[in-house]
Amino acid sequence: MDPQLGRHAFNLAFYFTFMSAILIPFLRRDSPEFVAAVLAFIFSLLFLLVVSWEVRREASIHRTIPANEG
Structure with a gap:
């Protein structure tokens, strides 16, 4: 989910x-x-709750992906 979209969805909810x-x-x-x-x-x-869960899930996915090691 795009961070801006998540932020707007959270604010609206x-x-x-x-x-x-x-x-x-x-x-x-x-x-x-x-x-x-x-x-x-x-x-x-x-x-x-769904938006919060989705944003947390996306954040954990980005944390677990290793950076490219040159």
């Missing part, structure tokens, strides 16, 4: 997770907005 987490306590539990906020939180949290 963190933004959506944070915003939906802030919104959840202020909504009534029987409202449709609450369901939408919870779903947004779950999916954005999953996306955040």
